[in-house]
Amino acid sequence: MDLFQETRLTPFPLDDGALSVLPQLPLRLPNAEVLARLIAETDWRAESITLWGKQHLQPRLTAWHGEAAYTYSGLRLAPLPFSPLLLELKHAVEAACGQRFNSVLLNYYRNERDSMGMHSDDEAELGAQPVIASLSFGASRTFILRHKRTKQTLKLGLNDGTLIVMSGNTQTHWQHGINKSTRAIGPRVNLTFRYIY
Ligand SMILES: O=C(O)CCC(=O)C(=O)O
Numbered sequence: 001m002d003l004f005q006e007t008r009l010t011p012f013p014l015d016d017g018a019l020s021v022l023p024q025l026p027l028r029l030p031n032a033e034v035l036a037r038l039i040a041e042t043d044w045r046a047e048s049i050t051l052w053g054k055q056h057l058q059p060r061l062t063a064w065h066g067e068a069a070y071t072y073s074g075l076r077l078a079p080l081p082f083s084p085l086l087l088e089l090k091h092a093v094e095a096a097c098g099q100r101f102n103s104v105l106l107n108y109y110r111n112e113r114d115s116m117g118m119h120s121d122d123e124a125e126l127g128a129q130p131v132i133a134s135l136s137f138g139a140s141r142t143f144i145l146r147h148k149r150t151k152q153t154l155k156l157g158l159n160d161g162t163l164i165v166m167s168g169n170t171q172t173h174w175q176h177g178i179n180k181s182t183r184a185i186g187p188r189v190n191l192t193f194r195y196i197y
């Protein structure tokens, strides 16, 4: 057992933004149990989105929990209530961040063919400098950050139990996403905690 396991977020250098990383968020339940329960207990949806006037099925499953509806890519997600497990995770994330959240978007990447296109979480209801806390369970995936103007690209391995927090001007200046892979990858669930105004 690692007696000196870090329990605090550590800043990660980022031009024109702010990013911090905690390799393992302290939790009461083992990561594997959280993953299994999130997969089994979540009301997963395969949503269609409209891109350039055409309907597409998103390459992953999603669920939106919180107090308010959320609209992105022409999609309006009505909120489901927080389950006891989601509340427990929210409290653990809030303790690590020193910040409150009222919503969470869950993304289920079933295998290496699931992905998320490059985007910024910059919808008006997130406010000018959104704090987005992203918690991952299951298979490791590479999180790609790309600066909109300089095209500087950073790659961050998001592992089982890892928390990252994007804040400041990150959403104004950077895009982020998760690529598909040609290598077999097991299931992963990512939760992005947000504050909707
Ligand atoms: O799965 C991830 O790590 C990224 C999720 C994300 O960017 C989002 O939910 O907006």
Ligand SMILES: [Fe+2]
Pocket (backbone or CB within 6 Å): 119, 120, 121, 176, 192
């Ligand atoms: Fe995002």
